[in-house]
Amino acid sequence: MPIQYYIYLCLALFSIGIVGVLTRRNAIIVFMCIELMLNAVNLLLVAFSKVHNTAALAADKTSMLGIEAQLFVFFIMVVAAAEVSVGLAIIVMMYRNVHSVDINFLNRLKN
Amino acid sequence: MNAIIVSALLGVVMMFSGIFTTNKTIIKNIATAGVLFLLAANLMEMNNLFSFNINTHDLIVTQRYGLFFNCIAYGATFIYLVLSGTDITEVGVNVAEYFALIFFVLCGVAILSSFNGLLMLFIGVEILSIPLYILTGSDKRNLKSNEASLKYFLMGSFSTGVMLMGIALMYGATGNFGMVHSNGLRGVVSATQQPPFLLVAGIVLLFASMSFKVSAAPFHFWTPDVYDGAPSVFTSFMSTIVKAAGMLAFIRVFENQYTILGPTWHIIVDFAIVTTLLVGNITAVFQQSVKRMLAYSSIAQAGFMLFALYANNTEIAKEGILLYAAAYSSATISIFAVLIKLQDYTLDGFNGLAKKEPVLAFAATVSLLSLSGIPLTAGFFAKYYVLAGALQAGGALWLIIVAVLLAAVSVYYYFRVIQAMYFKEGDPQTLPISGGFKAALIVVAAFIVILGVWPSALLSWLYF
Secondary structure, X not given: OOHHHHHHHHHHHHHHHHHHHHHOOEHHHHHHHHHHHHHHHHHHHHHHHHHHHHHXXXXXXXXXXXXXXXXXXXXXXXXXXXXXHHHHHHHHHHHXXXXXXXXXXXXXXXX | OHHHHHHHHHHHHHHHHHHHOOOHHHHHHHHHHHHHHHHHHHHHHHXXXXXXXXXXXXXXXXXXXXXXXXXXXXXXXXXXXXXXXXXXXXXXXXXXXXXXXXXXXXXXXXXXXXXXXXXXXXXXXXXXXXXXXXXXXXXXXXXXXXXXXXXXXXXXXXXXXXXXXXXXXXXXXXXXXXXXXXXXXXXOOOOOOOOOHHHHHHHHHHHHHHHHHOOOOOOOOHHHHHHHHOXXXXXXXXXXXXXXXXXXXXXXXXXXXXXXXXXXHHHHHHHHHHHHHHHHHHHHHOOOEHHHHHHHHHHHHHHHHHHHHHOXXXXXXXXXXXXXXXXXXXXXXXXXXXXXXXXXXXXXXXXXXXXXXXXXXXXXXXXXXXHHOOOOOHHHHHHHHHHHHHHHHOOOHHHHHHHHHXXXXXXXXXHHHHHHHHHOOOOOOEOOOOHHHHHHHHHHHHHHHHHHHOXXXXXXXXXX
């Protein structure tokens, strides 16, 4: 399959994530949209990795060129997991204080 | 390499020290000693005495410049812990964890000063940011702190997503995560050829997300709210050491890449600098709360630091950003240390401080003078170096004129605080102030003045 399809798919997923972050009011859903953005990037990286690796293999049968993007994906997953743990803790902390996860709550500091 | 390993280990040590003792003073002292140890480890590597020799496959390359930046950051952290360490222990119950998180942030600083490639850039930025989300929300019962933390977290992860998209697109165009060097670039794009669309889109996204991290306009909206909502001690940390490290990473990552964008690069950077300076300085004028005013002033200072980005690769700008990091950090840490001791953060809360606490008022005055860039303080040479670097790079005269005019605006809001302290009557309520705290404030003020008279005292360390 041509790489363009992957790029369009990933950009579409990424844009859905951005639109979700900008329009939704529930902190958990906003958070899920951010995860969607990260995973769109993961998919794109793996697709690019395959493209670069295939190109390198054509020149040299044992080439390892282009696999570092797959490593990068693991790093993104780990960092995303760390972010999830911190983020959910923050959302729980807020829920305990105001009994809501609505981010319209975020207007106390505006003045 | 030393700094990365030692700071991460010290973070773990701090977490364990919380199990073995609940005495706040002991924990604070362990942390202060830890920072000194970290500084010593970093100095050892800088002077080629001892360093962990780990093959990182060129993901991390330590250079004297980065190590020197580490020294400045750790020195600033030491000042910060001496001045505000006691106030950190008052924020909440989990005292040891705050210090542990500070050490993890310092690990991020070390990575950002030595990364070589976009993978380590990403990891460094995340190690720098994630502990800050927690520190921002560490005052758990306070709704403002909760709100600041959630806001910072959501916006921070959003910008991480944008940064990753930029990195992925750049990877698609070039096939590796190495930073595209101007000569390495020829493999991908020749000088005459149009650069690939993916590469340009990726660089623009990366620029946007790095601007977010250093709170440059138009991505600064989180800054005032987060700085205002976070506990003041952690605002002090965030707006100095972390911001300087973010700025250094910003400069390092674009050091050689800007040529890809050609003339468009200058349009983008000019826009970022002018809007950052305008937003920061003009909005700060209208603030009544000094804490919020300092948040806007930190945006304005970021605008000045961006001049070092503009003046890519000129020697004087590289020195300038180091001097800026030292001057800005010491001044801001000291003014925040004074602010924390006050009960009332509004401008009226400073009324008559000079009568009641002359030492605090004096130290705050020196810091504010330095922040506004008055000669004989460190801030003057910091501003001078970055602007001279921009001038050397060329084509920036109007930009420098704008910057100098807006620096004059900044004098207005900084001097309002000095005026409140010295020329207004009032009875400011302060927390108990120890003699050691006053002595430390005097030392920092002396440091600011020495740096302002003789900047090469610091910079000459860079070269031998």
